[in-house]
Amino acid sequence: MLNLLMDLLDEYDDSDSSETEIRQEKRLLSHNASPINANEPCKKQKRGQVSFVLPCDLSKQQLFERQQPHVPGNWAGHVFINIPQNIDLEREQQRAANAWKDRLENEGWTGPMLLHKEDDRKLLKGIHVSLSRPFYLQRGSIDSFLQSLRERFKYTEKGWFRLDYSEKGTKLFTNDDSTRTFLVWRIEDVENTLTMLVKDVDTVLERYGAAPYYHPPQFHVSVASIPGTCSAIKVLDRKSDEPGVAIPVSDIHCTFGTTEEFIIPLGTAGLSLGKG
Numbered sequence: 001m002l003n004l005l006m007d008l009l010d011e012y013d014d015s016d017s018s019e020t021e022i023r024q025e026k027r028l029l030s031h032n033a034s035p036i037n038a039n040e041p042c043k044k045q046k047r048g049q050v051s052f053v054l055p056c057d058l059s060k061q062q063l064f065e066r067q068q069p070h071v072p073g074n075w076a077g078h079v080f081i082n083i084p085q086n087i088d089l090e091r092e093q094q095r096a097a098n099a100w101k102d103r104l105e106n107e108g109w110t111g112p113m114l115l116h117k118e119d120d121r122k123l124l125k126g127i128h129v130s131l132s133r134p135f136y137l138q139r140g141s142i143d144s145f146l147q148s149l150r151e152r153f154k155y156t157e158k159g160w161f162r163l164d165y166s167e168k169g170t171k172l173f174t175n176d177d178s179t180r181t182f183l184v185w186r187i188e189d190v191e192n193t194l195t196m197l198v199k200d201v202d203t204v205l206e207r208y209g210a211a212p213y214y215h216p217p218q219f220h221v222s223v224a225s226i227p228g229t230c231s232a233i234k235v236l237d238r239k240s241d242e243p244g245v246a247i248p249v250s251d252i253h254c255t256f257g258t259t260e261e262f263i264i265p266l267g268t269a270g271l272s273l274g275k276g
């Protein structure tokens with residue numbers, strides 16, 4: 001069961017760190033949903049049918065291809081900033097997904113759409129901002145890796161960024177292998193908070209032979225995703241007057257598999273000095 005959960009995390013996170021934005025074209029490429037194969041041509045339909053799937057459904061359907069071969073003893077790691085869900089964000093996320101669903105169906109696309117939200121079993125994480133690509137460590141290296149992160153971030157000041165969920169801030173990204181398309185919200189790194197955090201994470205990853213984050217980074221939050229690639233004249237047909245929301249950053253999260261999650265606070269050195 002543990003191996004299954006780790007495989008599911010690989011399938012989810014390997015694609016979630018993509019940085020390739022889709023160019024807007026004149027038509028939408030449609031994909032046949034059964035079986036799902038991004039490399040095969042798909043049948044154009046008068047109107048498609050898109051169905052939402054939950055994270056727990058990933059154990060029943062092979063919706064996304066595994067990008068990394070399984071290596072015994074390897075644990076899939078990911079460093080990110082968690083964004084707590086609230087009623088307003090959940091409403092905007094559902095609105096964005098519904099609008100994308102309607103656009104896809106109008107263009108004849110049929111298939112599943114994964115809504116990126118944490119389920120009750122916490123099989124997958126909710127909306128978040130990645131600070132690393134997925135990476136892999138042996139179990140014996142995890143403790144020292146975490147300690148390196150703690151040492152790095154105990155002098156880092158807290159910060160913030162702006163999450164732009166307006167129509168203008170909503171984009172389409174694909175993963176590196178063009179096997180998955182993401183609906184994302186753009187992040188405005190107003191005070192370079194995320195840029196500095198990624199720099200520190202990259203420094204630690206380099207010590208363990210892991211790849212750095214994408215350069216230049218395109219910070220984003222993944223809202224929903226579908227198998228294959230698609231492009232459209234316009235991502236959404238919805239209007240939003242909301243300018244977005246400021247998200248404070250006081251800690252980072254690091255996960256290994258789906259059973260190990262660690263929260264590393266920022267700026268603990270200053271607190272220790274204050275207590276002395």
